[in-house]
Amino acid sequence: VSAPARPPTLEQVAALAGTSRATVSRVVNGNPKVDVAVRQAVQKAVDELGYAPNRAARSLVTRRTDSIGLVVAESEQRVFNEPFFATLVRGASEALAGTEIQLVLLLCRSDRERDRAQRFLASHIDGVLLVSAHSDDPMVEQLADGSVPAVLAGRPLRPTSLPYVDVDNAGGAELAVEHLAQRGRRCIATIAGPQDMAPGTDRLVGFREGMLAAGRSADESLVAFGDFSCGSGAAAACRLLDARADIDAIFAASDLMAIGVLQELRRRGLRVPADVAVVGFDDSVIAATTRPALTSVHQPVDDLGRQMIVRLREQMGPAGRTSPATVLPTHLVVRDSS
Amino acid sequence: VSAPARPPTLEQVAALAGTSRATVSRVVNGNPKVDVAVRQAVQKAVDELGYAPNRAARSLVTRRTDSIGLVVAESEQRVFNEPFFATLVRGASEALAGTEIQLVLLLCRSDRERDRAQRFLASHIDGVLLVSAHSDDPMVEQLADGSVPAVLAGRPLRPTSLPYVDVDNAGGAELAVEHLAQRGRRCIATIAGPQDMAPGTDRLVGFREGMLAAGRSADESLVAFGDFSCGSGAAAACRLLDARADIDAIFAASDLMAIGVLQELRRRGLRVPADVAVVGFDDSVIAATTRPALTSVHQPVDDLGRQMIVRLREQMGPAGRTSPATVLPTHLVVRDSS
DNA sequence: ATGAAAGCGCTAACAG
DNA sequence: CTGTTAGCGCTTTCAT
Numbered sequence: 001v002s003a004p005a006r007p008p009t010l011e012q013v014a015a016l017a018g019t020s021r022a023t024v025s026r027v028v029n030g031n032p033k034v035d036v037a038v039r040q041a042v043q044k045a046v047d048e049l050g051y052a053p054n055r056a057a058r059s060l061v062t063r064r065t066d067s068i069g070l071v072v073a074e075s076e077q078r079v080f081n082e083p084f085f086a087t088l089v090r091g092a093s094e095a096l097a098g099t100e101i102q103l104v105l106l107l108c109r110s111d112r113e114r115d116r117a118q119r120f121l122a123s124h125i126d127g128v129l130l131v132s133a134h135s136d137d138p139m140v141e142q143l144a145d146g147s148v149p150a151v152l153a154g155r156p157l158r159p160t161s162l163p164y165v166d167v168d169n170a171g172g173a174e175l176a177v178e179h180l181a182q183r184g185r186r187c188i189a190t191i192a193g194p195q196d197m198a199p200g201t202d203r204l205v206g207f208r209e210g211m212l213a214a215g216r217s218a219d220e221s222l223v224a225f226g227d228f229s230c231g232s233g234a235a236a237a238c239r240l241l242d243a244r245a246d247i248d249a250i251f252a253a254s255d256l257m258a259i260g261v262l263q264e265l266r267r268r269g270l271r272v273p274a275d276v277a278v279v280g281f282d283d284s285v286i287a288a289t290t291r292p293a294l295t296s297v298h299q300p301v302d303d304l305g306r307q308m309i310v311r312l313r314e315q316m317g318p319a320g321r322t323s324p325a326t327v328l329p330t331h332l333v334v335r336d337s338s
Numbered sequence: 339v340s341a342p343a344r345p346p347t348l349e350q351v352a353a354l355a356g357t358s359r360a361t362v363s364r365v366v367n368g369n370p371k372v373d374v375a376v377r378q379a380v381q382k383a384v385d386e387l388g389y390a391p392n393r394a395a396r397s398l399v400t401r402r403t404d405s406i407g408l409v410v411a412e413s414e415q416r417v418f419n420e421p422f423f424a425t426l427v428r429g430a431s432e433a434l435a436g437t438e439i440q441l442v443l444l445l446c447r448s449d450r451e452r453d454r455a456q457r458f459l460a461s462h463i464d465g466v467l468l469v470s471a472h473s474d475d476p477m478v479e480q481l482a483d484g485s486v487p488a489v490l491a492g493r494p495l496r497p498t499s500l501p502y503v504d505v506d507n508a509g510g511a512e513l514a515v516e517h518l519a520q521r522g523r524r525c526i527a528t529i530a531g532p533q534d535m536a537p538g539t540d541r542l543v544g545f546r547e548g549m550l551a552a553g554r555s556a557d558e559s560l561v562a563f564g565d566f567s568c569g570s571g572a573a574a575a576c577r578l579l580d581a582r583a584d585i586d587a588i589f590a591a592s593d594l595m596a597i598g599v600l601q602e603l604r605r606r607g608l609r610v611p612a613d614v615a616v617v618g619f620d621d622s623v624i625a626a627t628t629r630p631a632l633t634s635v636h637q638p639v640d641d642l643g644r645q646m647i648v649r650l651r652e653q654m655g656p657a658g659r660t661s662p663a664t665v666l667p668t669h670l671v672v673r674d675s676s
Numbered sequence: 677a678t679g680a681a682a683g684c685g686c687t688a689a690c691a692g
Numbered sequence: 693c694t695g696t697t698a699g700c701g702c703t704t705t706c707a708t
Contacts, residue, residue, distance in 0.1 A: 007461050009685055020695045025687060033693060052457050056397040057685030060700045065394070070443070074428075085424040090412075093445040102458070103443040105408070107431040119390050120440070123345045230627045259627045266629065286624045289568045289597045291604065347701055358679045363703060371677060395701035398684045 008049040017045035028053060055100075067102040068092075068312065069125040071117060073132035073139050074109060083285065084301055085131075088153065091305025092129060101126075114139060121148055127312045129153065130162075133197060149315040151308045155198045155325070163315065165307045165326040169199050169281075172297035172330030173206025174213065176251045176279040179295070179332055181214035185249035185277055188214075189222040191236040191261065193253040200228075203253040203281060222247070226257045233260025241268065248276055249338070255280040255287050258294055262337070277338040292336035299330050346387040355383035366391060393438075405440040406650065407463040409455060411470035411477050412447060421622065422639055423469075426491065429643025430467060439464075452477060459486055465650045467491065468500075471535060487653040489646045493536045493663070501653065503645045503664040507537050510635035510668030511544025512551065514589045514617040517633070517670055519552035523587035523615055526552075527560040529574040529599065531591040538566075541591040541619060560585070564595045571598025579606065586614055587676070593618040593625050596632055600675070615676040630674035637668050 258280030596618030
């Protein structure tokens with residue numbers, strides 16, 4: 001076993017630069033009150049030794065950890081099957097580039113894991129990004145006491161004091177309806193998502209508003225519900241078409257459900273978009289691969305990740321507060337199904 | 339601003355338990371040389387105070403950090419569009435449940451980020467899980483010097499000293515061919531992935547071995563190449579079918595390419611599986627949503643994550659070594675396309 | 677089996 | 693502007 005070869009310390013840098021620990025510390029931390037000449041000497045010594053501050057030592061005294069917890073309460077795995085998670089992580093990580101801050105991952109599936117995460121967050125994290133499908137997650141509540149800065153991914157179903165960043169689900173749905181109306185569709189139906197999730201309710205609200213704006217009445221016979229899955233989309237489409245033969249456009253609240261719709265339509269020998277136009281939501285990879293390619297509402301998930309970091313850091317800053325809500329614009333990607 | 343309310347320290351626990359810091363430390367760390375009565379008293383005090391060790395203080399003296407870096411060198415974003423990343427993370431996290439170990443995420447897109455990660459890994463991490471599409475990634479090399487325990491996700495293209503965990507790409511491809519042969523297909527072709535990635539080469543090797551095992555000659559006119567994307571799959575299928583009219587089965591090295599194949603087949607008015615059978619690889623969510631539903635090779639990505647942790651921890655243990663390679667079995671999920 | 681004491685590497689007053 | 697000093701909370705010899 002060879003010698004562990006400890007990394008250089010502040011002390012060693014100070015010795016090499018011919019100054020004191022304190023001064024080196026100041027330089028390293030960007031404290032302006034250091035003579036230029038001294039600063040340069042220190043900088044040189046730092047480079048020469050390849051010095052990097054010991055985070056443990058630093059956080060012991062500052063009580064900061066320079067790390068942000070990404071807490072995923074994945075009661076519902078569905079949400080994370082999409083590129084969603086990876087994309088959000090990428091965005092967050094991008095926003096953190098150039099800082100010393102690290103992302104620490106905490107998945108909470110079981111109560112045990114949640115407890116562990118809870119303990120951990122309490123003292124070893126400067127801030128939390130919380131991703132949970134259901135906003136009645138106990139974690140939300142625990143975080144809401146403000147003991148640690150936190151930002152939610154997505155609007156919580158029940159209002160909390162926690163700030164959140166969300167994509168404009170309602171706006172996106174409205175866009176979809178508007179598009180369909182402009183294309184001359186007379187009877188537009190929707191397949192909504194589960195109403196115990198914000199994206200489910202918001203997209204339905206958007207649908208209704210879009211109908212209103214287009215001068216249509218959002219008859220309840222034009223609304224069916226699914227659970228965001230492909231099969232549920234097909235089933236809902238079936239119910240819809242059985243009830244109303246005049247439907248010539250369907251907005252599905254997820255791409256997966258839209259694919260189900262496509263399947264049901266084909267089963268019935270209806271042509272897309274000639275007989276029925278279809279619009280999905282998510283603009284996931286699969287949207288481009290369906291036949292016909294699926295028109296879909298795009299949500300900026302990477303921006304979501306980035307903005308969550310921005311908001312969190314605002315909250316972690318001296319002011320200690322940030323906007324309670326940030327809503328990121330969605331837009332429509334028109335393909336062949338509409 | 340309210341009082342920061344510092345968490346309880348060892349000192350306080352010791353006071354409450356009527357003993358010394360050292361003893362409490364021993365109890366907390368499971369040191370057996372503590373009197374049972376004393377241990378219980380300490381335990382009680384710990385519970386009462388809700389004491390949790392300060393990781394910074396601990397790691398300052400132990401030089402461990404109790405955290406593992408998950409390094410993602412995503413030169414190729416493609417790989418992470420799939421649920422792949424999320425699933426791998428879930429597996430790793432599961433394997434870490436019940437430990438004090440945290441997962442720290444490090445994405446390296448640019449050289450700058452790579453350098454930063456490099457510095458960070460050097461002293462603030464006990465071990466590394468490396469995920470990189472291209473195995474000539476500089477990070478692999480830097481890690482290979484053994485300064486920090488590391489495990490790779492997937493076989494590296496160029497051999498290194500780093501242990502890796504991989505799914506059985508070749509075996510999966512063989513399974514696909516075997517299945518097609520058993521179904522009575524006379525002329526089986528493949529669309530291989532890029533040959534500068536291990537999954538690309540391994541799945542092609544598996545195809546050839548499968549053909550051999552089935553007593554077929556793996557004629558080069560039966561092999562076309564794509565880049566794992568849907569479009570490339572369609573294009574490759576087009577070339578294949580133009581060259582050989584007798585092809586009645588196609589094994590695509592990714593589900594996305596298989597979807598491209600499905601599209602090209604439909605364009606040509608060929609029926610699936612009646613005229614041509616199709617098998618994909620990945621068993622991703624989309625496989626179940628295509629028409630017809632896609633037969634595909636399933637890879638145990640969550641196991642991959644779990645095993646990486648297991649191997650890493652072996653390496654981090656006293657012995658300091660682990661098996662150089664672990665290959666996880668794949669299996670075929672038969673659906674309607676074959 | 678237990679306690680006393682010496683730091684781990686760093687920052688933050690406080691003097692100068 | 694700079695150096696001195698005093699810890700942050702914990703583990704770990706070393707005595708006892």
